[in-house]
Amino acid sequence: MRFETGVDIDASADRVWRVMTDVVRWPEFTPTMTxxxxxxxxxxxxxxxxxxKQPGLPPMVWQVNEFTDGRSFAWQATGGGVTTIGTHVLAPREGGVxxxxxxDQxxxxxxxxSLLVGGRTRRYVRTEAESLKRRCESGEDV
Incomplete structure (x- = not known):
């Protein structure tokens, strides 16, 4: 099962990368992270x-298994008979990224x-993309 969403962000690649990889601060700007x-x-x-820890889900331990500085990272969690891989890819474009x-499950x-929480997973991924966009375009210190 794969859930994917993309978003264009009007901010520098450096800024977006800093926000995207400062994962301990994600709960400050996205409601999908406790x-x-x-x-x-x-x-x-x-x-x-x-x-x-995410609302409505058990806590999980995620380990970074792919990392390309300034470009992408992926991490993986396993539990309940499911392996989940979260991917985060940044691609420069004119005026932003x-x-x-x-x-991937x-x-x-x-x-x-997927039947039980697929809808929530899709909403969470979309919300995280929209939250990242708002945070990066806000001008707040990161």
Whole structure:
């Protein structure tokens, strides 16, 4: 199962990358995140682990399994018979950047999870993209 959404953001690639990778601050600007707690030191990077609590979902530990500085990262969480991979891709465009956010779910219970929470997952991914756009275009310090 794959859920994906894109958004054009009228801000510099550096700014969008800083906001997108400062994951512990996501709860400040998106209602789909209650807490994002680092389980180690340093900024988001390959191998980094984070405990994330989202409204209506159990807490999950996500580990960064792909990281291209300034361009993209992906992280993975496993639980309840489902492996979930979240992708975050930034692509420069004239006047700003395009961001593509995705959720891939696989495993024996992925079809059942899609039936149970697929609508919520789609809403969360869309809300996260819109929240990222608002935060990056707001001019607030990041």
């Amino acid at each position: 807490t994002v707690e680092p389980l180690g030191d340093g900024p988001l990077s390959l191998g980094g682990r984070f405990r994330i 395009s961001v593509l956010l995705g959720i 696989s495993g024996p219970l992925a079809p059942l999870m």
